Amino acid sequence: MTPLFRQAVVDYLVSTYTLSFGLLVSAIGAWSWFLDSKAASEPREAKIYRLLGVSFTVAGLGGAAVLKILM
């Protein structure tokens, strides 16, 4: 990854991955974590939705906050 490309990716993320978008991602994650995982009938699938939900919940607002702090 060249420095120019890296900078372009970071600039793009800073402009796109805003706090409100992060909040939306977290909301989607929380929905899956608390509702979809409960509704799933297979334990394996419930676990997958819980894992995906937790990671989206954390990465949503977390990612946006990190980008805000770094930039």
Add this chain to the structure above:
Amino acid sequence: MYRNNDTISVLQFIAILIIVIFDVQVLEMPRDLAEAVGPDGWFVLALLTVLAAGLLWCWLRLGSMFPTKGIVGTLQEILGKPMGWGLGAVLLILWLGQTARVARMGVGVVQASLLERTPGEITTIVFLLGALFMARKGVEPLGRMATLVALAALSVAALLPLLTWAETQWLNLRPILQGGIIPELRTTVRLAGRLGGLLIPLILLPMVKGKPKEKKALIPAIVTFVAIPAFVLNLFTLAVFGPRQTSLLLRPGLEVVASIEMPTIFVERLTVFYVGAWTLMIFMDLSIYLYLLSQIAGELFQISESTPLTSFMVPVVYLISRVPANDLAVRFFSKYISWATGAYYLVILGVFLVALIRGFRPQQEGRNT
């Protein structure tokens, strides 16, 4: 709760296919045709219709070889597990791009005509959340909604350009085949990737409930209902503006309706109806793509209750859709996606041939037949 045991009728399946094939890209197609072949756009459209029918026939045959399996299962049966999985994963990535393209181009249309001052990000999110709500309902409500939208919105989209009749100059579509047939053939192959949803039978065919007789009507119905509006839109646009002016417009398919001037009708802006119809189709298109993405992802990771996966597609689609910085970049982005789709069709065509060589034959009775 989310188990995918829904079924759809043949009519709903046809409606879904019509909505996805009659893509928002059709609004830009007159310009591409004018740029590539000038007045011969109608001929390329005719060739494209035949090619689409042929491809659809192949995919339907391929899908009916394994009537209980989705696309990943079908590919795995023919090519083996790793290759089938890999091709399925490529399709997932490709359709994430397709969905992002539809979202971005759809937002472009809405911004250019209705919501000039609303930020594109907001419109994209609203579109995607609406589509997510619809997609999470499952395939049967999607099918019902697609039937309504295909009937109502497609009629408006097909009929409104006819009001430009007084301004058409049919001499704009002449001379015919002046540069020979080769450029037309080349353009047809290049534009085949625009028909993004042709692979849908490989995913939805196991859910289609209907008699074999009804299924025989699939290709004629789809081709007719997509080709007629596409011909009307493209021919009237080329006839009104001429190939030279059409090649300079960003969305000629939208401009042609904006150019309608009829003092006798008591409607201030006909474009509002037209864009409204297109907005409905874009929304439906996004819903179907989100649902299909969840199906492919579910098959790849062996999740039987895959509908909730649609939620996770939304942020990814949003992020991809915001990559192109402006309208010109969106155009290049959609070109690359079209080429990739065309290349993928070639690969699947190869898979179809392999299946035939290996002796797989279509089965009459599906899971839900």
